[in-house]
Amino acid sequence: MIRLNIEKTLKSGGGNMVLDLELNIVKGEFITLFGDSGAGKTSTLRMLSGLLKPDSGIITVDGTTWFDSHKKINLIPQQRKVGYVFQDYALFPNMTVRQNLEYALQRNQDGDIIEELLDLAQLNELQQRKPETLSGGQKQRVALARALVQRPDILILDEPLSALDLKMRIKLQEYLLQIHKKYKLTTILVSHDVGEIVKLSDCVFELQNGRVIKKGTASDFFGLTKTSAKFRFSGEVLKIVQEDVIYVISVLIGNDIIKVVSDRREANGLKVGDQVLVASKAFNPIIQKI
Amino acid sequence: MNSFPGQITDIETYGDMSIVHVEVANQIELISIVLDTPQTVPYLIKGNRVNVLFKEMEVTISTQNELDISIENRISGIITNIEIGALMCRLTLETNFGEVVAIISSMSAKHLGLTENMKVKIMVKLNEVILAP
Numbered sequence: 502m503i504r505l506n507i508e509k510t511l512k513s514g515g516g517n518m519v520l521d522l523e524l525n526i527v528k529g530e531f532i533t534l535f536g537d538s539g540a541g542k543t544s545t546l547r548m549l550s551g552l553l554k555p556d557s558g559i560i561t562v563d564g565t566t567w568f569d570s571h572k573k574i575n576l577i578p579q580q581r582k583v584g585y586v587f588q589d590y591a592l593f594p595n596m597t598v599r600q601n602l603e604y605a606l607q608r609n610q611d612g613d614i615i616e617e618l619l620d621l622a623q624l625n626e627l628q629q630r631k632p633e634t635l636s637g638g639q640k641q642r643v644a645l646a647r648a649l650v651q652r653p654d655i656l657i658l659d660e661p662l663s664a665l666d667l668k669m670r671i672k673l674q675e676y677l678l679q680i681h682k683k684y685k686l687t688t689i690l691v692s693h694d695v696g697e698i699v700k701l702s703d704c705v706f707e708l709q710n711g712r713v714i715k716k717g718t719a720s721d722f723f724g725l726t727k728t729s730a731k732f733r734f735s736g737e738v739l740k741i742v743q744e745d746v747i748y749v750i751s752v753l754i755g756n757d758i759i760k761v762v763s764d765r766r767e768a769n770g771l772k773v774g775d776q777v778l779v780a781s782k783a784f785n786p787i788i789q790k791i
Numbered sequence: 792m793n794s795f796p797g798q799i800t801d802i803e804t805y806g807d808m809s810i811v812h813v814e815v816a817n818q819i820e821l822i823s824i825v826l827d828t829p830q831t832v833p834y835l836i837k838g839n840r841v842n843v844l845f846k847e848m849e850v851t852i853s854t855q856n857e858l859d860i861s862i863e864n865r866i867s868g869i870i871t872n873i874e875i876g877a878l879m880c881r882l883t884l885e886t887n888f889g890e891v892v893a894i895i896s897s898m899s900a901k902h903l904g905l906t907e908n909m910k911v912k913i914m915v916k917l918n919e920v921i922l923a924p
Contacts, residue, residue, distance in 0.1 A: 728844070729825040729922040745876035747894060764847045764892055767792060783826050786916035
């Protein structure tokens, strides 16, 4: 169990904000921090990883104290078993892929992990390349692999896929799930993509002005279970076309594009890129063996 | 999507399915069949408030008042607006529980001779009605 009970006054453009958080994260879960920009998500992750010091409070991980303002305990980032992946990859531009990974090795750490991660991330053929020659998806695979070099218990993903195109995002989502399970990680994601959150996370915490205002399982959180409809998916609006008196809305669900006929009352409230719930009764779809 | 708030007045369960009656206005009930039971979802309790949802395209319109047909939900309404398109037609209907939108073929609209202010029956099969607590 990861327990954070921390306070921190953050200075921002709009004045001070007090981050006052109580978060309990079950070991092995994939959780998401959700909320507007400036709600305190990244600051929370920085405090968990030791990059930012809380003003007061306690952080314990599986019974070990990482931070305690009263007892003056504050483990340095290297002592916390946390892997951190940033949106902008944060790779060393002057190093090859392999060197980027090797740089993360701790003193006296066995180098076998490098081969394992190059394999897992399918980076073998790219290992001598410099980051600037890689695509966004490849760079993020390197950043992920690097975050795993020290065999962390906790993996922090701060909007890791938001700069990537849809196809790559879906591919890397699968990869994130695979890593999460293989290395038995507790993974903490920051994302605004509802489809991604529902696909990946066990539990969602919503932050607003430095406080947790809502918590729930991903599908409960976004109201996806709140209809009796059993044939339901979440996806992203790709196209809205008016045809006659109706609208045809194309939605990307997983790798498939489906079409939903809709009245203007819904269509007018939607735009391309919106996350949507598509639902129908279990009585409607036909099913056939192929 | 047509959506109306209502109150559950009756639940009939067999196996994993339930037929649920929801009163959306005085004496007007809409009926839904769901793959849920009071044991599987907490909201299925008599007296609970739920929203009743059905799509515009699932609405059948009849100009006859009494029809021998296997459509369980039948409500009276008055056509307040008609938009006839090349293939499809959008009707706005006024009922005792609010405005219903129906999308039917322009062919049917013409065949039935639908006009504004006409009194019609609005019908929806029970397996097209979604409940949203």
